[in-house]
Amino acid sequence: MRKPKGNHYLLVVLDSCRYDTLVAARPKVLRRLGRVERRWSYASWTSPSHFNLLTGLMPHASPRHVLTSDYYQHEFAKFNPRLGVENFDFRAMLPRLYLPPVLRRMGWSTHAMVSMPVLNPATVLNSGFDTYKLMDRHNDLRAMVRRLEFPSTERRFYLLNTGETHYPYALPHEPEDSWPRLSGVHGVLGHLEGQAVGGKLRRRTPFTAKQLGEMRDRQVEAVRYLDTVIEELFDLVPNNTFVTVTSDHGELFGEEGYFGHGPIQHDKVFEVPFVEGKIR
Numbered sequence: 001m002r003k004p005k006g007n008h009y010l011l012v013v014l015d016s017c018r019y020d021t022l023v024a025a026r027p028k029v030l031r032r033l034g035r036v037e038r039r040w041s042y043a044s045w046t047s048p049s050h051f052n053l054l055t056g057l058m059p060h061a062s063p064r065h066v067l068t069s070d071y072y073q074h075e076f077a078k079f080n081p082r083l084g085v086e087n088f089d090f091r092a093m094l095p096r097l098y099l100p101p102v103l104r105r106m107g108w109s110t111h112a113m114v115s116m117p118v119l120n121p122a123t124v125l126n127s128g129f130d131t132y133k134l135m136d137r138h139n140d141l142r143a144m145v146r147r148l149e150f151p152s153t154e155r156r157f158y159l160l161n162t163g164e165t166h167y168p169y170a171l172p173h174e175p176e177d178s179w180p181r182l183s184g185v186h187g188v189l190g191h192l193e194g195q196a197v198g199g200k201l202r203r204r205t206p207f208t209a210k211q212l213g214e215m216r217d218r219q220v221e222a223v224r225y226l227d228t229v230i231e232e233l234f235d236l237v238p239n240n241t242f243v244t245v246t247s248d249h250g251e252l253f254g255e256e257g258y259f260g261h262g263p264i265q266h267d268k269v270f271e272v273p274f275v276e277g278k279i280r
């Protein structure tokens with residue numbers, strides 16, 4: 001069989017990871033993709049943000065003095081280097097405006113591994129995917145890396161959503177009884193898969209500055225850890241692979257009385273890291 005043209009494309013979402021968290025972690029491996037940009041998510045929580053990513057719109061650069069339609073065209077054109085094709089533009093997305101079925105029509109096989117129950121396979125997000133899996137644990141990118149396959153006869157698109165950077169900022173080897181437990185924070189989706197992954201404020205106040213600082217430090221540590229898993233990912237993928245790493249939204253660690261993400265109007269819930277390229 002003739003080897004298909006184009007790149008494998010990986011879209012990796014570090015759930016809730018703030019831009020300044022990622023910068024503070026100084027990830028060496030991740031920067032092999034290119035310069036880490038400060039961008040802004042279109043949404044403040046997981047579900048609409050992933051929908052937006054899957055319409056092909058990455059976090060935006062908040063450009064001034066341009067028409068949004070021109071900016072969208074400019075953004076869709078970036079799928080040419082991502083996919084290793086030519087002449088991909090907004091029209092390729094019509095009429096569904098959703099990347100997985102478009103990629104499948106273009107000959108890619110499409111796969112998702114997600115960690116957050118709000119992204120589970122029964123949601124509308126699972127459209128046009130050949131496989132779509134909610135992982136057993138909310139915080140184990142390494143388990144996803146171990147499941148990646150790149151057959152030489154196919155080009156693959158993978159969406160990977162991982163939650164080491166999500167509240168409670170826990171690494172997979174860390175026992176649950178050592179995770180931070182904050183009164184006032186509750187897993188809004190705890191009934192799904194038995195995982196408490198919400199992290200919203202029930203009411204203003206309850207945390208001390210020390211607790212909030214410790215949680216920010218835990219998110220920085222999570223990025224340092226993820227950088228080592230990303231190294232394993234980079235060792236695994238074939239040369240013709242393009243990788244985008246970003247976040248779906250930021251996180252608040254006490255600024256103006258906010259904690260977490262979701263129903264929050266604050267710059268830090270929209271500010272996210274963005275880096276992409278082929279591995280150098």
Ligand SMILES: [Zn+2]
Nearest residue numbers: 015016046248
């Ligand atoms: Zn999220």
